[in-house]
Amino acid sequence: MTVGAIVGLSLLTLVVVSVVALLCYQYKKARIPSVIVGLIIVAAAWSIGAWYYTGTEAGKRAIKTQQSNFGGGIERRITVYDVEGDVIAKYEGKFDIEYDNDRILFDDEDGLRHIIYYPTGNVIVDEVQGN
Numbered sequence: 105m106t107v108g109a110i111v112g113l114s115l116l117t118l119v120v121v122s123v124v125a126l127l128c129y130q131y132k133k134a135r136i137p138s139v140i141v142g143l144i145i146v147a148a149a150w151s152i153g154a155w156y157y158t159g160t161e162a163g164k165r166a167i168k169t170q171q172s173n174f175g176g177g178i179e180r181r182i183t184v185y186d187v188e189g190d191v192i193a194k195y196e197g198k199f200d201i202e203y204d205n206d207r208i209l210f211d212d213e214d215g216l217r218h219i220i221y222y223p224t225g226n227v228i229v230d231e232v233q234g235n
Contacts, residue, residue, distance in 0.1 A: 105157045179232040186225045
């Protein structure tokens with residue numbers, strides 16, 4: 105799970121516990137049902153969060169993005185080709201990539217910024233398996 109999801113679900117848990125405590129204090133007969141409903145709400149929220157981050161592609165991408173942001177990038181190989189398919193440049197290392205319709209921007213491990221404009225060729229970015 106991402107840090108944001110953990111913080112959000114923790115805050116939800118605190119709110120539910122507070123509401124249940126208030127209900128138990130105010131209504132003595134509602135103690136057991138309040139606790140049961142509170143536990144169901146908290147368990148459902150955490151279960152849905154766990155399912156989202158492990159069972160959906162969007163959740164897996166969110167985790168990968170967080171790992172990249174916290175770890176200084178992902179180990180990648182970038183290959184730049186001209187319009188005829190010849191390799192112009194290759195880069196390999198750990199970096200984050202920004203891109204839009206006509207360029208890719210990244211800073212390599214030496215701190216050098218690379219901007220590759222690709223309307224006149226192709227750029228392939230592969231994730232390299234960590235050792």
